[in-house]
Amino acid sequence: MRVLFIGVNIMNDPYVRISLLCGMLVRFPTSSPDKEDLDVLQLGNTPLARYRKATAAGKRTSFITEHTLIFVLHGHKFLHLEEQTHTATAGHLVLLKRGIYALSEFVPDGLNYEALLLFFTDDFVKKFLHTHQLTTTQSPATAAHLVIPANELLNGFKTQFMGYFGKQLPALESILQLKLQELMLLLLAGPQGQQVKAFFQSIAFGLPLDIDYIVRKHLFQPLSLEELAKLSGRSLASFKRDFQHQYNSAPKKWINEQRLEHARLLLLHSGKNVSEVALECGFENSPHFIKIFKQKFGVTPNSLRGKEPAALA
Numbered sequence: 001m002r003v004l005f006i007g008v009n010i011m012n013d014p015y016v017r018i019s020l021l022c023g024m025l026v027r028f029p030t031s032s033p034d035k036e037d038l039d040v041l042q043l044g045n046t047p048l049a050r051y052r053k054a055t056a057a058g059k060r061t062s063f064i065t066e067h068t069l070i071f072v073l074h075g076h077k078f079l080h081l082e083e084q085t086h087t088a089t090a091g092h093l094v095l096l097k098r099g100i101y102a103l104s105e106f107v108p109d110g111l112n113y114e115a116l117l118l119f120f121t122d123d124f125v126k127k128f129l130h131t132h133q134l135t136t137t138q139s140p141a142t143a144a145h146l147v148i149p150a151n152e153l154l155n156g157f158k159t160q161f162m163g164y165f166g167k168q169l170p171a172l173e174s175i176l177q178l179k180l181q182e183l184m185l186l187l188l189a190g191p192q193g194q195q196v197k198a199f200f201q202s203i204a205f206g207l208p209l210d211i212d213y214i215v216r217k218h219l220f221q222p223l224s225l226e227e228l229a230k231l232s233g234r235s236l237a238s239f240k241r242d243f244q245h246q247y248n249s250a251p252k253k254w255i256n257e258q259r260l261e262h263a264r265l266l267l268l269h270s271g272k273n274v275s276e277v278a279l280e281c282g283f284e285n286s287p288h289f290i291k292i293f294k295q296k297f298g299v300t301p302n303s304l305r306g307k308e309p310a311a312l313a
Contacts, residue, residue, distance in 0.1 A: 025100070025222050025284075026062045029119050038166040043173050047119060048180075051165055054113040063100050063227065066119040067203060069183070070094040071150070071158050073114035093154065095146040095199055098231065100221060116158060120180060126204040128184055136201050146192065146199055153186050208233040211242050215251075219258055220282045225251055259283065260296050267304045274301045 029047040041049040071093045129135055150158070161179055169175065187196045214232040223231075228251070229239035243251040263281040266272055275286050278301075283289035293301050 027065055028062050029064075029066060029068075029117070041164060041172075041176065043176075048176050049119065049161070049165075050117045051162070052113075052115045052117060061100065063221075063223070064096060064098055065227070065230070066121055067098050067125070068096045069118045069120070070096065071116040073116060073158075074112055091150045091155075093148050093150055095148070095196070097144045097199075097203065099144060100218065116162060118161075118180060118183070122203055124177075124180070125200050128181055129200060129204050131181075132185070134188075134197060134201070136205060146195055148187065148190070148192050148196070151190060154183075154190070157183055157186060206233065208238075208242075211239070211246050215243070215255065219255065220262070220280065222279075222282045222284045255282075256292060257296075260293055263289070263293060263301065264297065264304065267301055271305075274305070277301065 029050060039051045039053075040047060072090050074090050157179075161183075164172070164176065164179075184196075184200070187193070190196070209232045211232060214228060218228060218231065225239065226236050229236045232239055234242065240251060243249075243254075247254050259281040263277050263283075266277045266280065267274075270277070272280070274290065278284075278286045278289035281289075290301055297304070
């Protein structure tokens with residue numbers, strides 16, 4: 001039996017979002033507060049790589065905040081994207097764009113799932129492509145992921161890179177930046193080099209995503225405006241400006257109004273308690289949800305539950 005890691009990319013599957021709203025959103029990667037954490041490589045508060053080992057089953061909805069490359073060391077990873085299942089076994093690596101994923105891990109018979117994860121930003125990819133003259137004027141592909149079989153050189157890279165965990169080196173930042181460039185060059189030189197090139201180019205030169213698509217897709221996820229802007233490929237200032245132009249409203253005001261109206265319907269018709277409704281509508285802080293709900297409707301969420309809609313007309 002193998003360890004299973006199942007992921008659903010909500011960015012590409014509109015049919016799974018509602019069923020996942022009851023779970024808390026986990027942001028990943030995050031910096032480790034423990035500076036002696038031997039499973040994390042980070043520069044200041046910026047995580048660059050992580051060794052992951054799962055020994056127990058669990059489910060979560062995760063916002064992968066940076067583009068991620070995953071070496072599967074032990075076990076299987078299944079990616080359920082766009083109504084298809086893609087499998088990465090031990091010896092494969094996976095490229096994932098920033099986005100929201102539903103993840104489940106199963107650890108049968110005491111086995112472990114192990115992976116090496118490396119994180120890279122838009123700016124890093126842009127600089128890499130410019131340095132190696134890999135810019136393009138064509139519209140790049142927009143695939144959210146790639147599953148790539150490892151080869152001798154990639155396995156050698158993986159083994160060497162694992163040796164940096166737990167080391168204190170004065171030039172560690174420069175070393176890790178060069179290692180990540182080395183990995184990208186190895187991927188470009190491999191059999192799937194053209195796909196990898198298109199993947200990186202779509203990160204660096206892809207057009208900003210439609211505001212309406214991003215906002216409605218993630219309306220009930222507890223994302224900040226900064227995170228929505230990042231998902232759309234915009235700066236926060238550009239996101240606010242484009243949102244105001246499209247909706248004739250400030251984004252926070254409009255989003256809260258949509259969430260509160262949906263919460264009102266759930267309270268009237270679903271039988272769910274206030275905490276469940278708050279979470280399902282994108283409010284991780286129930287007291288804050290209760291406060292702004294009363295400001296809008298004049299009653300608390302709890303007092304609204306179970307009332308007949310006609311009585312509120």
